[in-house]
Amino acid sequence: MPKRAENGPRPTVAEMLEIDSRPVPEVLLDQGEAQVDQRPIPKERYFSPDYCEQEFRKLWSQAWQMVCRLEDIPNKGDYTVYEIGDESLLVVRLGPEEVRAHHNVCLHRGRTLREEDGQARDFRCPFHGFAWNIDGSCKFIPNKWDFDHINKEAFFLPEALVSIWEGFVFVNFDEQAESLDQFLDIVPQAYRTRGWSLGDRTKTVHIRKINRCNWKVALEAFIESFHVTATHSSAAPFLGDANTQYDVWENSKHTRMIAPRGLHSPNSKPISDVEVFRAALRGSLGDAADDVKLPDGLENPRAAIGDARRRSLVEAGLDIAEEATDSELIDTIHYHIFPNLVCWAGWGAYLVYRFLPYEKDPDMSVMDIMFLDPTGEPGERIEPQIIGPDESHHTAPQLGGFAPVFDEDSGNLAALQKGLKAMKGKGPVTANYQEARIRHFHEILEEYIPDV
Secondary structure, eight states: OOOOOTTSOSSOHHHHHHTOSSOOOHHHHOOOBOOOOOSOOOGGGGTOHHHHHHIIIIITTTSOEEEEEGGGSOSTTEEEEEEETTEEEEEEEEETTEEEEEESOOTTTOOOSOSSOEEOSEEEOTTTOOEEETTSOEEEOTTGGGOTTSOGGGOOOOEEEEEEETTEEEEESOTTOOOHHHHHTTHHHHHHHTTOOSTTSEEEEEEEEEESSOHHHHHHHTSOSTTHHHHOGGGTTTBOGGGOEEEEOTTOSOEEEEEOBSSOOTTSOOOOHHHHHHHHHHHHHGGGGGGOOOOTTOOSHHHHHHHHHHHHHHHTTOGGGGGOOHHHHHSEEEEEETTTEEEEESSSOOEEEEEEEETTEEEEEEEEEEEEETTOOOOSOOOOEEEOTTSOGGGOGGGTTHHHHHHHHHHHHHHHHHHHHHOOSSSOOOOSSTTHHHHHHHHHHHHHSOOO
């Protein structure tokens, strides 16, 4: 695999799955064992303006990328403006199953048609009044007598490719790109076979955090658990960070990790099973968790935590949780969908992360944090709350107990960006196994942007 060292901490995730309280599906047993490159990562990829420009020309111009959720554009005429580098799109809802992505540029003199999300009957240029219908067809040419060289019937707004997966709207600027289904490869089957459907969930929280770091620096901080003991010490009593399984599949752009809960970190002081159980509940119960005992017949803290989670979901009306494994209910299971989307799986937390460049600055980035609730009811469109680069996640109370965790992560990012510029040598030297997803990400990145 990214081969786990023989003397690595036990139990492994595979060993935990062997004693799970429910039958374990094949999708969780499928381990990715592809080899990964062991070379240092060239540090210039994180701060070089030239490399940043190559990303816009060779990566973002060709890779499928998630723009929004369908609930962000629920009605006909609802649209969102998606910008990446110099590109700008109007992603607009035409009907229940139809979304289009028009290039957000007037074909007359090149002014952008819209600068903010909204609702439209047409897209009219504020400069001279040229207008297009929401399907992209030309609606109005002012002073038509002076434009007899234009065929109005053929004067369509150019489009990018659009495809929908699990309630996410994806776009691709490359007209010759492979289909989204081909691009996603193993991912759709994983979510389909186990009922982890993200399309049936409702977005209840959307935060947009501006960070003082490259988008790859931020992404990489969220696709490994190696940092938990040092960065998130409060989680060490109940999260087996060094026990995490990292899956890198041959010939796939996408990866997965399964970080197990219900055991203390091998990097921390050993504690009893009941202390592990109490530590896991402390986030929801506070100091009252100190008086909780392991339920009768559930001496394994993983099974006890899973049982508590299962009962709460069933009571909330999610009957499928009754058959869910403990792993699906409590572990951090998530897929990194190349290049910049991270989707949690299972029935524990319902988080989605998206990482994007901030304008064209290689030292800045945007991280979108979304909660997709399987028990939530569709409601009003949720506008993202923007958190500035020097603001705390606590300014977004809807994050609840996740706010301090995200603050702990953000506390590393600016220092990482600064340190990479001061770093001697070629660049970061990463772990063979625990940072295998980062290594693999850069291998795929090289397919789009070969080193010169």
